[in-house]
Amino acid sequence: MTITSSRGAGFHTGRRLGALLGAMFLFNLAGYAAIGAALQILLPAQVAAADSAGKLSAFGLVTGVSAIASVCVPPIVGALSDRTRGRWGRRSPWILYGGLATLAALVLLGWMSTVAGLLIGWFLVQGTVNIGLNIMIAVVADQVPEHRRGLASTVGGLGVPVGSLAGTAVGALLIDSALLAYTLLGLVFLATSALLALVSREHLPGGESPERASLRTQFMSALAGLRSRDYAWAFSSRAVMFLGYFAVSSFGLYILTDYIRLPAGLTAPNALTLQATIQTVCLVLGTLVAGPLADRLNRHKLFVLISSLMVSVSVALPLLSPTWTVQLAGAAIGGVGFGAYLSVDQALVTLVLPAAEHSGRDLGVFHIALNAPQVVAPFAGSLIVANLGGYPALFVAGGLLSLIGALMILQVKSVR
Template sequence: MAGALSDRSGRRNPWILGGGLAAVPAMFLLGLADTILLITIAWCLGQAVMNVYQAAVTSVVPDRVPMDARGRASAAVGLGLPFGSTLGALIGAAYSEDYRTGYLVLGALVAGAAVLFTACGREQRLPARAPMPVREQLAAFTSALRDHDFRWAFIGRALLVLGYFAVSGYQLYVLQDHTVLPDGMKPEAAVAVLMPLTSVAMVVSTVLGGYLSDRFDRRKLFVGTSALLSAVALVIPALSASWPAMLSFAVVNGLAFGCYMAVDTALVTMVLPKAEDAARDMGVLNIANAGPQIIAPFVASVVVSFSGGYTALFVVAAVLAVAGALAVKPIRSVR
């Protein structure tokens, strides 16, 4: 909805700034919540306002970056994932005993980023568009998915993200119940080792993937190869429960996911059905990010419960990654 309204207004910065600033009261409320109901309301509010920010900011690349630089631009955007997840984990650990302040710090970071971006980034205003009847607005949300290339890009992203988060969301439990850790190492300490490894690998592959995809003008090749590499990474802990196997998985999976997200984001900006609907359609794509993350824990719990272990979870996630790789093959308008 925020993407569609941003398109109609022809503006990005007000939505980025508004969503970013609204994160502060949302996180303040989350810190005060002391019942399940209030936590649920505050968490949903926080997700909503930050996705207003997200929908508008993701449209900046197709709005302002030429086609031959989309890979590098998407790589720069993709660097937010490893840096942000690492910084978020550090803030979470630092404020584990004072979580109200921790929530405010996170909200302030989002608000500060929004202020900095809108102050420094020159906005290219697009022509405002006339309002449409409600029925046409609702139909417009599905119009992007009726486009052949965008639909396959959406499916591929959803499958890969589902497989990735089905495993990463259960990482602590995998280390507790599946991996044979070195003597004296606790699962929490193991997570602290794996996260930087994955983040560094992700940074390297994000930068290289974005640069090389521009250099060779090939997007599908890098997206498909990185998705297949993710499947290879997931097979490693399925074959061995050793600590070295888990270390290898962390590095290879980081390399795969970093390159995938950087180049796939560039690919998606090239298959948008209409440039004037960029924010709305990138918002639709965000469902392929957020939706699988919502259902991934349920999928993982079912697989682990029925199989009695985590080996099957790795195998299922690897199959999803292969399916995600195959989903880019039908895309016609991008090499």
């Protein structure tokens, strides 16, 4: 059954909603498997091989500059998809072509062996993979009833930890065969892109015509949604919280190599895989509980606050001791918190969108709150480690930023 919304797209119920949520889960799983394999294992190893002495600053440069692509792409693609018309609707073509472009970019990245080449390759991956990942959020706003968006965020969000774990495992297994790993991950992502494009295909009324405003006008107005107070505070809370998180997590492999005292015989890549496994189990638990419970209690903001505070604690926890036990405890706490956050945060923002007819545009801008911190965090993190007291100073800065981001969500006053 499909219920028609005021925008012309259909709200799915029953089997069609189940198919859409299943496709979203697989799509997120494949996308974050590629991202996780690259960021956690393959890309740090490639950077270290290209410049072992300056790996920290080189990795910060590669990830920081490349994240500019993930900042610029979402609002542009969101605005373009809002005005796209055709028999496949607004969103599906972008999901499919984004999958094709991501496969090509991943294969190119696998061929690179210099810092400059890795920067170019990862820049292209960041730009292409975020096409579909951003459009999927707009699909939720278009086609999922408001009272089911917590469930949608939960199901889609489950793909993030499972995908990250799978990607980390693939990366550790194929750490010496980066091209093969990237190719396999890219092919799986393309397959899930095709599936989601098919399932999320819209049937727009024949009388609905494309928007007459020029793309330039739409792009210039992309930030107009931030004039809405609640939307702006939700955006800022997410951006600052992720800035603190990425400042630490961006250097996960190097932290395990250079700071944490690992048990004898445990290598840093294998330790990262084990840590990711524990974090994923806890993350799935947090995701499964928080999303449906937030829907039932209608307290999305409260769940975002609590989960953000847990992430803040996990980021700063290694300050207690540079031991493997403390590191795993932080992974468990952060896993539960991050899972709960992922399952509720996207649902919250769909409830404070300024204008339903510009959901693609505004959700594209909101996606910047996840990607923009990736621009700043690697640069800032490498500077902190090098000049302000090493990794302990990084943990302090990350924990404080995450805490500030958590408290900022209290400024959101009106949620539908």
